[in-house]
Amino acid sequence: MLSGVATSQTTAGPTGPSPVLNSQINLGEIFSEQTLNVQTVSDGVTASTTAQANGVSVGVTNADASVTSNQDNKGVVYGHGVVDVGADAGTSSAVRTTAVGNAAALSASSGTISAFAVQTNSAAVTARGQVEAADAQAADLTVSTLAMGNSAGVNLDNGSAGARISQSTTADVLADGGAIVGYVSGTSAVTSTTAGNNINIGGANQSAVRAITDQANTAEVTQASKFTAYGNSNLTATAATATANNLALTNEGPLADVTSNQWNTSYVRGQAEGSSYLFGAAQTTAYAAGNSSQVNNIGAELVLDNLQTNTGGGVEATASFVGQDGYDAVTTATAMGNAVTGYACSRCNGRMSVTNNQTNGADVGASSSSTVASSGRQVTGVSTAIGNNASFNVNAPGN
DSSP states (O other): OOOOSEEEEEOOBTTBSEEEEEEEEEOSOEEEEEEEEEEEOSSOOEEEEEEEEEEEEEEEESSEEEEEEEEEEOSOEEEEEEEEEEEEOOSEEEEEEEEEEEEEEEEEESSEEEEEEEEEEOSOEEEEEEEEEEEEEESEEEEEEEEEEEEEEEEEESOEEEEEEEEEEOSOEEEEEEEEEEEEEEEEEEEEEEEEEEEEEEEESSOEEEEEEEEEEOOSEEEEEEEEEEEEEEEEEEEEEEEEEEEEEEEOSSEEEEEEEEEEOSEEEEEEEEEEEEEEEEEEEEEEEEEEEEEEESSSEEEEEEEEEEOSSOEEEEEEEEEEEEEEEEEEEEEEEEEEEEEEEGGGTOEEEEEEEEEEOSOEEEEEEEEEEEEOSEEEEEEEEEEEEEEEEEEOTTO
């Protein structure tokens, strides 16, 4: 969760919660580009590239705050990070590339925060992160690429929140790139994550949340894609996750009360392609969803009113792996029009009240392909396509 462009720390006044009024409009292009060229390093390479149009952070400790925030991005956001390695990338290397239109972070520790936040993104957001090391070696390597049109986070520690969050994106969001490495002796994890609209709410240490969220994605394309190629690799994971609208809430406390409305017409694509001539264990995963909600409360009560509508361009996940000789290969592709999960804790005398309405009018497709040209030990392929999926459980944590 990005924050920090505009930051406010508040304390309560004598007459009640401190008011915070935030208004941000970005009209210009925001771009961040970075290239690292190295021959040999011992410890590793770290490259962090971030592009963000609007950002706000509001936090309270032992106090209360009332927040009204309006963020509007009309400028293209572009982040591009490239690492070229000639011979050796060292012990541990990390390449992180992030592009976000609007970002908001709200937090309360032993306090209360009430918020009304509106985020609107109408310009393309693109993040590209890649490693070029065809003739080089690396021990451990992490390449993560993140692109979001709108992102909002609420974090509580023995706190409470009442939040109304509205997000709308009308422009394409893309996270792309990959890695080409001659030899990986340790672990290589190459991931891309894309969300047109994203909300994360987390509560710990007996917190309570009431939230109303509205998310609309009418862009042409929402896509996450990653491509990897290795000559010889030990452990590798290539993953792409694309979600038009995403809501994730995990709370530990007496109450999580959520009303969620998600609407998507964008074409959503998750694409992961991996290859390694010689391989130990290789995993390739692609996930795509029109609308996704995960609402979990480790506490007494969960109330969820969920409405999801997915139409228009369709949802597609495609995953593939190609190898010559090796041991284990797993290729997984999962595509869903609408997905919702709800959880309450039975050990906490948990109660759950759920109203769920899901409508999918778009094509949903998943494709998984694995090829081992010579020899391998175990090859596993999974391909799953679902129009509407709902899962609600009251059980003990960990079950």
